[in-house]
Structure formats: C-alpha cells, structure tokens
Amino acid sequence: MLTTPQSNENPVWLVIIRLLRWHKPEGRLILMIPALWAVFLAAAGKPPLPLVGVIVLGTLATSAAGCVVNDLWDRDIDPEVERTRDRPLASRALSVKVGIVVAIVAMACAGVLAFYLNPLSFWLSVAAVPVILLYPGAKRVFPVPQLILSIAWGFAVLISWSAVTHNISQPTWLLWGATVLWTLGFDTVYAMSDREDDRRIGVNSSALFFGDYAPLAIGVFFAGTILLLAWLGLVINLHLPFWITLALATIGWIWQCLRLRDQNLPNSAYGEMFRQNVWIGFILLAGMVIGCL
16 A cells, blocks of 8 residues: 655655665665775775676665665564664655655666676675565564575675675685674664664564673674684785784674663664774775785
8 A cells, every 4th residue: 555645845856765775875885895895805995996887886776775675574563663763665755655665766777787797796695685675574474584684795705705706715705604603693683773663563573582691692602703704814815904904893793792782772872883883884895905915
C-alpha cells in the first residue's frame, strides 16, 4: 500500500538527498574504505585511476541503494525509533513509490558501473544484490543481523580486489575476513544506541544478542581485525608505514572498547565512535598505500 507524502517545506530533491543519506557522509565513506583497501593493495599501491573512480562511484551508488531499501523495509518501524523517526519514508515526507524509484535508479547506476569490471567482478557484484536487498529483513528473523551487513561489506573487498587481479587469492580472503570483523565491530557499536527501542519493537540486533557482553564481543571483533590485517601485511610484505597505522588503529579500537565498558554512556557516544571508525579506516588506507611503495 502506497503512502501519501506529508506536506514538506523542503524541495523534493533535498528530501531525496536525506533519503540517500548523503547529508551523513560517514555512512557512505565507511563502505568505500574496504573497497579502496582492496583496490590499492591488489594493485601494489598503484591502481588505474579510472578503476578507482568506478570503485568510488560504485560504492556511493550501492550504499545509496542500500539505504533506500533499508528505509522501505523499515518505514513502519523507523517511526518507533528515536534515531530514525525523521527519515523521509518514516515521516511520510516521501511516498513509497518515490522510494522504490530512487532505489531502482541507484541500483541501475551501480549496475552500469559494474559493466566496466571484468566478468568475475561483475558476477560478484550481481551476487551482492540479494544480500543488500535482504539485509534489512534479517533483523526480523536472524539474531545477529549485523553479520549479514558485514557479509555485504565483504563483497566490496572481493569485487574491488578481483577487478585488479581477475582472481581471488589468500590475501583477498584475509582482507575480506578483516573487513567482516571490522564491520561487525563498528556496527554493533552503532546498534548499541538503539537497544531499548529495538527491544521494545521486537527486532534483533547484535547489541541485543550479546547483551552485557557486547563490549567484549566488539573487542573480539576488533582483535580479529587486527590479527587478520597483520597476517595480510606479512603475506604481501607491507612496509613500515602500514605497521605504524595498524598500531594507531589498534590504540583507537582499544580506547573504544574501554570506553564501551561505561554503562552510562549517552547514546550520542555510540554514533561518535562509529564516525571515529571512518577516520581509522582512512588512516589504515594511507598506511596500506604508502606501505606498498
């Protein structure tokens, strides 16, 4: 059943930007980061610039589509959650029909960009689509829906790495595993701000699943990320700059885990730590690029 948009003082294009979450760039950048990790590491720090451009645009289009699909699934749940009640579909600032059209356009843009890639990368892009479409529904039936999101993030590594090498090898899987664990970590942090609303509504999240042990679980996820990135650095012989940035990332993640032990943290702190992971990701990217040279 289609909903009728409420009157809105903002122009439609501005509301669509909010639907795509382009006014919150950290959520777009955090998908771009593992894709850039992969493309630069696979190319020993010197990927073709057109390919980098395709990867950047592809992650923007894919994350935009994912946001709209998520909001379509959750348009009747989001009004019950403090953090999401003002989203355009939840507030009825946009109709479901508009949301579906925007999602199709975003997916189509990602699809066009995928044709630039080699056959392996193209079909990996196709394989990612069901995960992106079904992830928002996972919270209704799966106890740890953040794992599905993490697998979706992992496709960014597989697609980008294979776009350079035309194959998937041991280093690819090491980076994939690090990305999956990192995503599980930062998205569990993010989910902690919604625990009370999610519990009341009856949807699942990793923050609820791990309960009082959520800070410990996040620490395990980040520790696994560190170990896999270190293993990757040894396998592909990354130089000192990578190890310096990995040490900085480790310090950042330890500080976050210690802070999460405070049960009186305000909800805003979880979003702040999520945004810090964007900076950590880019610091690691700089170390990877320089460490390859």
